[in-house]
Structure formats: structure tokens, C-alpha cells
Amino acid sequence: MSTISLRIEFGGGLELLFDNKRSYRIDVPSLVPKDNSTDAENLSTKETKPVDVDYLIHHMRDNMLKERVELFMEKDTVRPGILVLINDTDWELEGEGEYRLKDGDEVVFISTLHGG
Amino acid sequence: MSSCENPNVDKDALMPRRQKFDGKTKICVRCKENTGNVVIRYSVYCKTCFFPLVQTRFRKSLEPSINATPDGPRKKALKAVGSLVIGLSGGTCSTAMLDLVAKSYFAPKNEPTGKLKGGKDHPRNSDKGVWKGKAGISYVEVCGAFPGEKDRTEDIRAVVESYSNSNFEFLPLRLEDSFDSNWWKSVGGDLSTSAQSLARLDLHLVNSSSESSPLQALRTYLSSLPTQTAFYSAVQMLVRLLLLHTSASRDASHLLLGTSLTSLSVNLISGIAQGSGYQVTEEGKEEWNPRPEHGMPLRIVRPLRDVGMKECTIWDWWCKLKIVGEPRSLYSGGKNAIGALTRDFIFGLESDYPATVSTVARTCAKLTPKEGSDEICALCERPAQHGVQAWKSRISIRSYQEVSSAVSGNTRPPHLTEEEITNLTKSSLDITPTSDHPFSLTPLLCYACHTLLTSRSSRGLAASLPQGQSTGDVPLPLWVRSSADMAISAHSHESVPLAVKMSRREMEKEISEFLLSDE
Numbered sequence: 001m002s003t004i005s006l007r008i009e010f011g012g013g014l015e016l017l018f019d020n021k022r023s024y025r026i027d028v029p030s031l032v033p034k035d036n037s038t039d040a041e042n043l044s045t046k047e048t049k050p051v052d053v054d055y056l057i058h059h060m061r062d063n064m065l066k067e068r069v070e071l072f073m074e075k076d077t078v079r080p081g082i083l084v085l086i087n088d089t090d091w092e093l094e095g096e097g098e099y100r101l102k103d104g105d106e107v108v109f110i111s112t113l114h115g116g
Numbered sequence: 117m118s119s120c121e122n123p124n125v126d127k128d129a130l131m132p133r134r135q136k137f138d139g140k141t142k143i144c145v146r147c148k149e150n151t152g153n154v155v156i157r158y159s160v161y162c163k164t165c166f167f168p169l170v171q172t173r174f175r176k177s178l179e180p181s182i183n184a185t186p187d188g189p190r191k192k193a194l195k196a197v198g199s200l201v202i203g204l205s206g207g208t209c210s211t212a213m214l215d216l217v218a219k220s221y222f223a224p225k226n227e228p229t230g231k232l233k234g235g236k237d238h239p240r241n242s243d244k245g246v247w248k249g250k251a252g253i254s255y256v257e258v259c260g261a262f263p264g265e266k267d268r269t270e271d272i273r274a275v276v277e278s279y280s281n282s283n284f285e286f287l288p289l290r291l292e293d294s295f296d297s298n299w300w301k302s303v304g305g306d307l308s309t310s311a312q313s314l315a316r317l318d319l320h321l322v323n324s325s326s327e328s329s330p331l332q333a334l335r336t337y338l339s340s341l342p343t344q345t346a347f348y349s350a351v352q353m354l355v356r357l358l359l360l361h362t363s364a365s366r367d368a369s370h371l372l373l374g375t376s377l378t379s380l381s382v383n384l385i386s387g388i389a390q391g392s393g394y395q396v397t398e399e400g401k402e403e404w405n406p407r408p409e410h411g412m413p414l415r416i417v418r419p420l421r422d423v424g425m426k427e428c429t430i431w432d433w434w435c436k437l438k439i440v441g442e443p444r445s446l447y448s449g450g451k452n453a454i455g456a457l458t459r460d461f462i463f464g465l466e467s468d469y470p471a472t473v474s475t476v477a478r479t480c481a482k483l484t485p486k487e488g489s490d491e492i493c494a495l496c497e498r499p500a501q502h503g504v505q506a507w508k509s510r511i512s513i514r515s516y517q518e519v520s521s522a523v524s525g526n527t528r529p530p531h532l533t534e535e536e537i538t539n540l541t542k543s544s545l546d547i548t549p550t551s552d553h554p555f556s557l558t559p560l561l562c563y564a565c566h567t568l569l570t571s572r573s574s575r576g577l578a579a580s581l582p583q584g585q586s587t588g589d590v591p592l593p594l595w596v597r598s599s600a601d602m603a604i605s606a607h608s609h610e611s612v613p614l615a616v617k618m619s620r621r622e623m624e625k626e627i628s629e630f631l632l633s634d635e
Contacts, residue, residue, distance in 0.1 A: 081467070093160065
């Protein structure tokens with residue numbers, strides 16, 4: 001199974017949910033289940049799609065998140081107040097969760113929830 | 117929304133979410149050349165144009181309020197009458213604000229040779245700043261209210277020192293300073309009365325019967341509050357008042373707070389929900405008058421009030437600024453407090469419909485109270501509505517035993533005699549404290565603060581009081597008694613007759629000399 005390599009960064013205190021580590025380098029499959037399930041064993045029986053940010057969020061929840069899933073995800077996407085930058089560009093310009101990830105992409109998750 | 121199907125026919129039909137930008141082009145709307153990097157309220161901006169955009173909005177919000185006369189000539193004549201204090205919490209917005217202030221007003225302007233022309237004491241170079249003296253950067257450490265939380269004072273000090281600007285002075289404060297006589301003395305407070313007064317839960321002021329450390333006093337005060345909402349609002353209020361008094365003691369004319377458009381909308385809605393609708397104007401723009409001879413009128417300015425949380429976050433990220441604060445209420449309790457619930461609502465709104473959040477702030481900016489007020493709340497030191505207790509007693513169902521300022525003329529409750537009602541109303545309006553009828557704080561509070569101290573939760577107190585403390589012996593912040601003293605003296609100089617319901621026997625006594633005898 002082919003994989004792509006990504007760099008993940010956290011800011012604004014979000015790293016506290018991810019083992020207090022600000023930067024990760026991870027590998028994700030280039031083809032993933034359409035329903036974003038991260039269970040690799042049943043991949044052959046499922047409809048697939050090229051890996052996108054929606055899948056990445058599910059992958060992070062299931063493999064990297066250490067605590068309090070509700071502070072990271074809400075309704076199958078990131079919780080309001082979490083800003084996502086893909087290669088230094090607002091993910092809203094890139095199609096949000098539908099952006100197809102490429103090898104070497106840098107995805108940044110920043111919490112704006114601290115406020116003041 | 118023409119594309120919205122009929123949900124009665126098609127059960128799966130959902131209203132499509134509006135796209136965050138028009139989708140036609142990713143080119144920056146400002147320079148019309150570069151590919152955009154960020155979407156701000158449906159408009160696309162590139163990284164190069166983003167910085168001047170935020171800086172312009174910041175200056176546009178701040179500069180009209182710098183000069184004493186707001187509409188005077190500005191461009192080259194920005195001159196404040198006093199010094200500057202910046203409130204820094206270490207969070208997203210205040211970190212961005214500090215950076216903006218440093219870059220806009222405190223950036224070193226050296227000659228190309230690297231030396232100042234004429235030396236630092238030359239009239240050309242001295243007193244060139246907008247504000248007088250050094251800018252104070254004030255941080256209030258709140259870990260005293262949240263046991264187990266890390267003290268971040270040194271982290272914040274490192275942030276301030278990272279600017280290596282000799283014009284910045286770090287002013288660390290602690291939440292418990294509100295109960296510390298040394299701090300109160302350092303800001304010019306009067307210790308003769310204020311340090312000795314305590315309040316009971318019925319809001320009567322009594323003399324202190326116990327000596328406790330400032331931290332213990334803070335915890336007792338916060339533990340005595342009736343709800344989780346009151347707890348978080350009280351912390352916010354203490355931080356605000358600590359900053360105000362500290363600013364006044366430095367002869368500051370401006371206090372800058374890092375309230376973004378998003379947090380302003382949260383504060384407005386949450387404030388209104390907690391009963392501070394009368395003070396809605398203060399949330400956006402405020403001028404606070406310190407005690408006489410304790411400083412000049414202080415303008416509390418929120419220069420990021422037109423800049424959203426998203427812009428602040430991106431500013432911090434792109435400028436590589438360190439956020440040292442922790443999103444406290446997310447990681448500990450308080451998620452059911454009104455403030456946190458409102459924040460979740462507004463953040464959700466901003467995520468789906470970004471322009472709506474600015475509508476909240478703009479709509480609230482148009483609101484003004486029906487009538488002005490010359491009264492100041494003793495607790496929050498914001499304008500208080502006149503006759504609020506009389507109004508409160510008319511609109512709400514309250515226990516007659518606790519009515520402190522009920523007006524006369526109400527229907528007599530069945531379980532009380534006329535005599536008992538007379539006593540209740542009389543004691544509440546009696547402004548001079550006696551041993552039988554101690555002075556009540558109630559008439560000196562605004563509606564929101566009275567609600568904060570008295571509105572009980574069906575679940576009981578937010579936290580339990582520390583051992584050895586009773587609800588009848590709760591310390592108050594040091595400025596409260598001082599405000600109470602001023603209010604009492606102001607009231608005593610007014611000779612406005614008060615309408616007090618008298619019992620039949622008292623009425624008879626008053627007019628006894630005019631009555632004809634029965635014989």
C-alpha cells in the first residue's frame with residue numbers, strides 16, 4: 001500500500017491534546033475508505049478515495065489524539081474555533097476537508113479558543 | 117437558498133453551507149495580483165496584504181481615542197495626556213495586540229547610521245512617543261483561583277522581554293492582590309476603612325472577624341459565589357479592576373485590552389444574559405474615573421474590536437509569536453457557565469456565518485440606555501441604573517425575608533403582618549449603618565453585580581467554602597468598601613425625601629398632636 005508523508009503542526013495550545021508535541025511527521029495511505037474509517041484491515045472491501053483532509057482529521061483522532069476528542073472534533077470535522085492552514089494557506093481556500101493531500105504537504109491546526 | 121430542497125419530500129435534503137468566499141477567484145482582493153492565503157469574512161487576502169489590513173483596522177480603532185479631544189487633527193499630532201498600560205493575558209488576541217502596539221508605536225526609529233541624530237536627550241528625540249513615560253504591560257496571574265494550575269508569570273515576562281524594548285515595563289499582578297492591602301496601598305487606596313470590611317451573603321457589610329491571607333480571602337470570596345457563571349464573571353471582574361487601579365496609579369490615560377471582534381461579541385451577549393444590558397456600551401468603549409486625586413480619567417480601548425479572532429490567530433502564527441496562555445475553561449470546569457456557552461455559540465456562528473459575529477458587535481454598538489446615570493456600582497465600578505432594586509422587586513419573585521430594598525405599596529404577602537413589612541422596607545432604606553441594621557451593599561450594586569452575588573443555583577454553591585469560613589464572613593475586594601464609603605457620603609449630602617411605608621401606629625404617632633381626643 002502506497003503512503004504519503006505529511007508534516008503536522010499545532011499552535012494556540014492545541015498541542016496539549018496531542019502529547020504536548022508541536023510538530024509531527026506522519027505517513028498516511030494514499031487511498032483511504034470513503035467513510036473515513038481508519039481501520040486498515042477492511043480497506044479492500046470498502047469504496048476508496050484519494051486521501052484528503054477529512055480523513056487526516058479522523059486519522060489524527062484515532063491515532064494521535066491523547067485526550068478529550070470533543071475539544072478537537074465536532075460533527076465529523078474540526079471543532080469551530082480551530083483554524084487549519086494547508087501549506088500556509090487557509091483551508092477554506094483549498095476546499096476545507098475535501099482538499100486532496102499531496103506528499104510533503106504541511107498542515108497546521110491552531111486553536112483560537114484561548115481568546116484574550 | 118434556491119438549492120434547498122423540500123425536506124418534506126426528500127428527507128436527506130440539507131441546506132448547503134454557504135461557501136466562505138465567492139469561489140470564483142483565489143486572487144487577493146487588495147493587490148489583485150497575488151494568490152490569496154486567507155479568507156476574512158468572504159474576502160480573500162494574500163499574506164503581503166494581510167499585515168497592513170490588520171494594522172490599519174487596529175490603528176483605526178485606537179487612534180481616534182488617543183488625543184484628549186477625539187476629533188482633533190491626528191496624523192502627526194497623536195499625543196496622549198498620560199501614560200499607557202497594556203493588558204496582556206498571553207492569549208491569542210492580547211499577544212497580537214502587544215505585537216501591533218510594539219510595531220506601530222514603539223518601533224525604534226534610528227537614523228540610517230544607527231545613531232540618533234543629536235543624542236537621546238536632544239529635544240528632537242526626547243518625548244517623541246505618543247504616550248508619556250514607559251508603557252506598562254500588565255499581566256494578572258489567576259492561578260490562585262484555579263488550584264493546581266501553573267503560574268505563568270515568568271512565561272509572560274519572557275514574552276515581554278522578547279521585545280527588548282526599553283520603553284516596556286512588565287507589571288505582574290496576581291488575582292489575590294484584590295484582597296491584599298499592600299497592593300491597595302501601592303495604588304493609592306485608603307486602608308483606614310477598606311481593609312476592615314467584610315460582607316455576608318445577605319450583602320450586609322460587617323467588620324472583619326478573621327485575619328486571612330489575600331489568597332485565602334480570594335478563595336473564600338470566590339467560593340461564596342452562588343453559581344459557576346458568577347465564579348467566572350467574578351474572576352473576569354477582578355482582573356478588570358486590578359488593571360484599572362494599577363493603570364490609574366501610573367497616571368495612565370489609556371488601558372488597552374486585547375478584546376477581538378469575536379470576543380467582544382461573546383462578552384456582549386454573555387453580559388446581556390447576565391443582566392448587564394445597561395452597561396452594554398461600556399463593553400465596547402469605556403472611560404473610567406479613578407478616585408479623586410488618584411489618577412486621570414482612563415480610557416479603556418479595545419483596538420482589536422474590528423479584528424476577528426481568526427485574523428489575530430493568523431497574525432500570531434505568521435509573526436511566530438508564542439502563545440503562552442492556556443485555554444483554561446476548555447481544560448477544566450466552567451463549560452456550563454454562561455460565558456463558555458456563549459463562546460461556543462459565537463464560535464460556531466463565526467465558523468458557519470462569519471459576518472454575523474460583526475453584526476452582533478455593530479448592533480450592540482448602537483444601543484444606549486434610555487436614561488443616563490451618575491451612580492457607579494461599588495463592585496464593578498461601571499455605571500449603575502438608578503432605582504434598580506425597586507425595579508427588580510417589581511419584576512421578580514423573591515423571598516420576602518430577603519427583600520432588602522422593597523418599595524412600599526406592594527400587596528401584603530399573606531404570611532407577613534403589616535408591621536413586619538414596614539420593618540423590612542424601613543431597614544433597607546436606612547442608609548446609616550447601625551449595629552441593629554448594618555449597612556447593606558445592595559443599593560450600591562448594579563443589576564448585574566447584585567444578580568452575580570445573589571442569584572442562586574438549584575445545585576447549590578459553585579464550590580464549598582474553605583474550612584473555618586462561613587457564609588456570614590466573606591471578604592470583599594478592597595475597592596468595594598472604599599466605593600461604599602463614597603456612595604454613603606454622596607447619599608448623606610442629598611436631602612431627597614425617601615418614601616417609606618409607615619405602620620398605622622407610627623402614622624398615628626406622627627399626627628398625634630393634631631388629633632382630636634375621643635372625648
